[in-house]
Structure formats: structure tokens, C-alpha cells
Amino acid sequence: MMSAGVELDRIEKTYGATTTLRAATLDVKPGEFMTLVGPSGCGKSTLLRIIAGLLPQTSGEVHIDGASIDHLPPRERDIAMVFQSYALYPHMSVAENVATPLKVRRLSRMARLPALGRLLPGQARTRREITDEVRRVADLVEIGPLLERKPAALSGGQRQRVALARAIIRDPRVFLMDEPLSNLDARLRVTMRAEITALHRRLGATFIYVTHDQTEAMTMSSRVAVMMDGTIIQCSTPQGLYEAPEDLRVARFIGSPEINVVASDTVAGWEGGNTRLGQLLQRPLHIAFRPEAVRLSAESAAQTDMLHLSCHIERTERLGHDVLLFLRVLADGAGVTARIPAADFARLDAPGGVLTASLHPADLLAFGPDGKRVALPGLAAATNRGLSHVG
Amino acid sequence: MSVETTGAPRAFALPLRRKRLGAELPGWIAYALAAPSMILLCLLMLLPIAVMLVMSLTNYRFGDLSYAFIGVENYLDLADDRTFWRALSNTFVYVAIVVPGSVALGLALAVMTTGLRRGRKIYQMIFFLPVTATVVAMATVWKYLLHGTIGPFNLVLQSLGLPAIDFFSDPDLALTGLAIINIWSLAGFNMVLFAAGLTAIPSELYDAAEVDGLSEPLDRFFSVTLPLLGPTTLFVIVTSTITAFKVFDTVAVITRGGPRGSTDVLLYTTYLEGFSYFRMGSAAAMTVVFLAIIMVFALLQTWVLDKKVHY
């Protein structure tokens, strides 16, 4: 079946006095890999269940390809879902698990009766077709040899594949995935990440993927919707979220290590910069900059456009290719995190652990007291300059 | 979801509100699932209890064409009825023998068998065997076993040069005889409950007790096992009490309340009153008393279960 677009229009969900979703609006394009990411409890799983029809929303509408589906029960929405716990039927073999959605759809009620159903005439062909389908899908996710096993006899990764197969076999318009990798160990997670991305490309279907892990969100998706407190605060490409967060919470959530955030009056006291920047910093703002934007040198540089901070190194963490430096600004005690390639760190000479950190004003992001992005006109021209490497 | 037609601002919200969402399961499903049970619960439990409460206020006799409401007279009669009081006191004496006997024996069996290196399973199977046996069949066996002249028990006593004991013909011993049978059939059950309680005691506690110098098995029993089995013990006591309180089968098969009313127990008296003499009104009043006592035990049981959970 063709992939379909999904539109969420101001979805609200309240349980008694508590509101879990407020005006969640999202437009998922056909064939897109959309990830809903956010801390636990932000309402992303609830939203997914509302799309699936497993949970009624309090208000708002869900459309698939422009048509409202709110009146449809889950089985008529043509949506498949992969659950965090995989939700395999424990008493059925892998083959029966994968075949269930097809059996329910293609065999009559009588024919589905245990044992007796097999005796009914005229269904041998359908049964054969289903078996063939199961085989094909099982090969696709590489569980062919496991078809006769029970879920209890499978590893976490294998169960995951069975759950995927059960979703794929229906050939649905939309796939929903609820933290499908969170029960796997770190290594397997990386493998499955790549496999799910490959699967998405191969099927060309619309995926809506929920996770709390920003790495998954950034590496797998076409677009990422960041959810906080029951609403979608920004939806953009992974690159867009990283470089142009529209909300301080997004800036903080995306990127590791976390973005540096300093009050504007502190930044105003830093050496260098131009007068335009000085003016802008008059207002109370949160100034944020990525650890990658921080450049380090032993002596104070001459470039006047740059901000210069004398810092001492409190702590370093080696991440292999990169090194994280946790710095303390000597003048005002502000904490700054820097991330530089290990090779540069080796060349760095910091007598007494003191060095100069430099920042280009164009790398600064400003957020108002309400956390919303504030444009810094006049500095924006240089945006993106120093941030070609991401993630 | 009420349909309101007043007020313009509401009007545009209405179509949204009224649409049934596919995610909502129709409300009748839960009721349809529960309906058979709910109907049976009313017909077999609630209605009969209500009828019985009303009946206890009448002088209805089975087969009579009319009856009259006589208020609490049935209850007042019971208060004056020496037979009823005897049945009540017999029941409590019976409980007072069976409960300590079966609980202590069950505990001893559980502690002894679980401490075994070998043979735990076979012993526990043997002690559980009486629980599985049909009470009526075993009552028949016991009746013969304890028979005053030809019972094997007495033949063994006599061969040891001891005097014979005729349990079921002696008003002073008959109730004890019945109690022994119940202890025999209940001890294995209690043993299993205690054994389950014992598994819940972490083995580190025994190690700790040993380190603290409590190396004698008896020391460990009184300092670790018994205190930690406290909640289980309470629960076993209440459960055994309810079981013993409902004694009927052995009385009906072996003694029929005799000799001279010495084994007349509450349920047996009620049974005779209702189904032999067909005095429904007074039998209902007896049943109300029985229910009241059972409810007290049940409340106790719930309370103990709560305690067990929160321990």
C-alpha cells in the first residue's frame, strides 16, 4: 500500500485534572521518518497511542491522507505498531505471531477457530498465501530459522525482529514505533538503528518513531519533533534542530555534551566582541553556544571580533576522537564546556592549566527569558560558519 | 456526552464532542462481560441472603401455607435455647482444640521437613495426603479405626496392656475424637502454608544469626524463624479457625451430634433445624448467627492479609 501522510491537529489529552497533551500539532509527510523525542513523561507515547486508536483523545483530530480517522477503531486504521516490550503473543510460535494480523483479515471467523477451522473448505489457498507471506517477511528481517520457536526462547534482538515482521506483514500505511530499542543492550541498539533506517528506506512507508534517546532521533530520522510537557515545541530536520533550536529546552535537549548557557550580563563582561554585540547584550537573555564552538589557545588571540575568556581547566574527559574540557572563567566563575579534537588537545599548551577560550559572536544563540529564540540581527550573517560537524 | 443545544459558542464544539472516537471501547462491552456473573451473584448470593434475613423474622415452616412476622422472636428463642448454646459452645471447644493442634503440628512439620537434606519431598507428600482424601470416606475409616471394641486403635492399645478408649461413645471424648481427625486432615495443609512462609525468609538472616553466635537450631528457630513467620502464623490461625468452625461432614457421618448432644455443632444443628424439622424461620436465625461469626473471622482474615502484605 502507498505510504500516507499523517496530520495531528491540536490533540489534547486530559486525565481528570492532569493534562498530558496540550495542542499537539504535527504534519508528517508521506514516506517520512518522523521521530518524536522528549524526556519520559512528555506525552510522546500517549500521542502515538492516540494515532493508533488505542487511546481516545480529549479533543483534536488525527487525519491520514487528509481524511479524519478518529471514528475508526484501531484495526480499521491501517496502522501497525511496534511496542517497547515487543508485545509478542507468548503462547504462539514466531510464525503464528507474524501470521496473526493476516489471519484475522483474510480468514473468516469460522475458519479461525482452533483446530476445527482447518476443516472448513476453500481456505487452503489463503492459508498457503499467508504462510508464503510469513516466510518472505521473516527472511526480510532475518528470522527465517526461528519461525517455530516461542517468544520466550528468543533473545531481545530476535523478539524485536519478530515484532517488526508482525508489523511489516500487514503492509500498513503508517508504522508506529514506541521506543523499540530501549530494551536492547547498547551494541545491539546501534545495529538495530541501522537496520530500522534501512527498512524504512526499503519499504518507503511513513514511520512515526518515539524515543527518549536524542542520538536515535538525530541519526535515524528525516525530521524530529521535540516534545516537552505535552506539546511539540519544535519540528525540524536533525541538522536544523541542532543549529537553529527555537527554544532553549530544545537547545539543551539536543546535543551532547549539553549546550553552554550563560546569562547575557555575564557575556557582556567578556573581553572582545563588537559594539553591536554589546548593545544586544543589554537585554536580559540566555546566551547559548555549543561546546564545539569554543576554540582554545594558550595565548590570547588578536582577532578583535571574537570574545576572549581566560579560563582554567577544571576537568577533562577523553572520548577517544574528541576531548571534553570543563572550564571555569577566571573573571566571573562561569562554567564553560569545550569539545575539541584529541589531536588539537595534544598540541595545546596550557601553563598552570590556564588558557584562553575564544568564541565567535555568530556562534552565539540567544533566548529570551521565556526560553524562546531571539534573533541577534547583525551577527546572524556568520551563522553556521564554525559548525560544520554535527553530532 | 450530553447533547446541548443552547449557546452559540458551544454549537461549533458539538460535532467534535459528539463523534464517538474509534479508540473508545463501547461501554456495553464491560457490562456484557460481567453480566452473567452479576446475574448469578444476585440470584445465588445476594437475593438468598436477603430472603434469609427476612425469613429469620418469621415463623415460617417448610410446607406451611402461611406464616407471620414475629420480629426478633426467633433470636430471643435462640438466646433461651439450651441446645443452641450447647451447639455453639461445642463448636468453640472444637475450634479451640483443632486450631492450636493443627497450627503447631503444621509448623513443626514445615520446619522439620524444610530443614532436611534428603527426603523433604516424600515426607511432605505423606503429610499432605490426608488433605486430598475425601473427608466422608476418611471419616468412615476413622469411625472404624477408633471403634470401641473392634477398632484397630484400641486393639493396639490393648495389646500394649492399656485400657481401651471408646472415643465416639463417650460424651467427654467424642468431640476430641472428631478434633483429632480434623487435625490430621488439616496439618498438612498448614505445613504447606508455613513452608511457603519459610521460603520467604532470606538465608542471609540465618547467616547473620550464626555470626551473632546463635548456632543452636533451637536458638535460630526462636530468634529468626518464628518472628519472621509471625504474619504467616496469624494467617494460618485465622484460616484454620474458619475451617474448623465449619465442621459438618465428620459429625454427620460419625456421631450425628451424639452421644447425648456432645458433638452437636452449629452447622449440624442448623442443618437439622432447617432440613429435618423444616423450621425455616428459626434455622434462618441460626444461619444469621453463623454468618455473623464467619464475617468476624473474615474481617480478621482481611486484616491479617493486609498485615502480611505490609510486613
Add this chain to the structure above:
Amino acid sequence: MAAAPNHRASPRRASRRRLPWGQIGTHLVLLLLAVLFLFPFYVMLVTSFRSPSELFTPEFHLLPQEFTGLKYYIESITTSPVLTFMKNGVIIALGILVMQILTAIPCAYALAKFEFRGRNLLLALVIFALTVPIQVPALPLYLGLNALGLLDSYFAAMVPFFLSVFAIFLFRQSFKSYPDEIIQAARLDGLSEWAILWRIVVPGSIPAIAAFAVFSITTHWNDLYWPLIVIRSNELMTPPLGLATFADVESGENYGALMATATILTAPLMLVFMLAQRQFVRGVTMTGVK
């Protein structure tokens, strides 16, 4: 046996190694108790093989002096309706069990997984009813069955037990722990609520249902009280009622046949117990360990 600890025996095992006398002493005590516990069964069996003359001699022999073989068993089966009693016992116990399962499972599922008005009231009623034994509604039930002309029938013997609040309570506990995500997956897969219950949720609770089946069959196979009230005709009597009546008629004249009958009627449950000890103990003690 099911509830007995395996792993925990080890720490004390270490100390016992120094005190083998403790183990031996325990064995001696337990052996003595085992003999006492088994004695009634032994008497039942041995008496069913003894000749009458032996029973009335003032000595007790451990083994029959004169082995009567299966004489009393044949006598018991041919002269008394023992087989009929057993057939009735099977019909009544199974009939009750089937009805209990059919009514309790949907109700338990509704209580476990659905929100509906009156759910808490229903649950409270179930818990109240748990504490009420059959003797309480017995009088009105008897009068009702009599008014309907249904006394002395299989139906009368079974109907008070068609609803088991204990089953509802037990299955509710079991269903509650069934993962919601699997139920949701089944809804997405297109199964109806009825199919989800019987094809998905119930198979996950087979152990609880099996344990309940043992409990229910044992209880109703052994029940004397209710059959005594509603059953009059010989051909409808259950094993306990039949035995009680039969023992009455014989009044001790023929202990051999009586013991043979007792053995026959006790044997089925004992056999089940021997074959499936774990499940049996779990089922019978379920009322105690939740």
C-alpha cells in the same frame, strides 16, 4: 512439593554437617509422624482385604491372616451403586467447573482491564461473597429450587456453584498482570475484544485456571453438605453422599466392603495428587497463599 524451599536449605546445611545427629533425630521424629499419618490409609486398605471373622478377634494383625483378594471390591461395585456415585461425582464436578470458568473469566477480565461505572461495587460484592460459605444461602436456595420443582436433580446439585467468586478474584489477579501492550497489539492486529480474551489473555493464565480447576474439582467431589440437602434418589448421589448413605445402611456389619468402597471413592483424587503434586498442592492451598 511446590512451596518448599530448595535454595534455602544450604546455609543450614553447612552447620548440619557438623551435627549429623540433628538430621537423624529429625528423620526419626518425622518417620514416626509419617507412620501415624498413614495409619488410617493403611487400615482402610488392609481392612478391605480382611475376612470378617478376623475383624472381630481381639488382636490386631498388621497383615490380613486370610487374604480376601478383590472380593470386597467386586462386592462393592456389584451390590452398591458405587460406579453410579462416581459417574455423578464426575458429571457434577465437571459441570460446575465448566460453568464457573465460563462465567468467571469474562467477569474477571472486565474487572481487570476495563473501566466502567459500578466496577468498584462489583469488586466489593465479589470480595464480600468470598467470605460467605454455601451454608448461608442454603435455606432460600433450597426453597427456591423446591418451588421450581427442581430438587433432586443434577441441576440442583450444581446451580449454587455456577458462580465462583473465588475464580473471579483469582483470574482477575492473573489477568491484571497480563501486559496491556499485548492486548493493544492484538487490537491493532484486528482481533475482537472477545477473541482477545479467549485467544490471547486466557492462554496466558492457564496455570491459574488449572490450579483453580484442581481446587474446584476437589471441593465439589468431596462436598457432602449440599448434595445431602438436594439429592434424594440413589442414582443421583455423589460419592460422599453415597458413601454416607451406604455406610448407614450397612451400619458396620460389612467393614470390608465399606473400606473397599471408601478406597474406590478416595482413589481418583489421590491418584491425581500423586501424578501432579505441584499443581495439586498449588490448587488446593490457593485459598491460603495468594
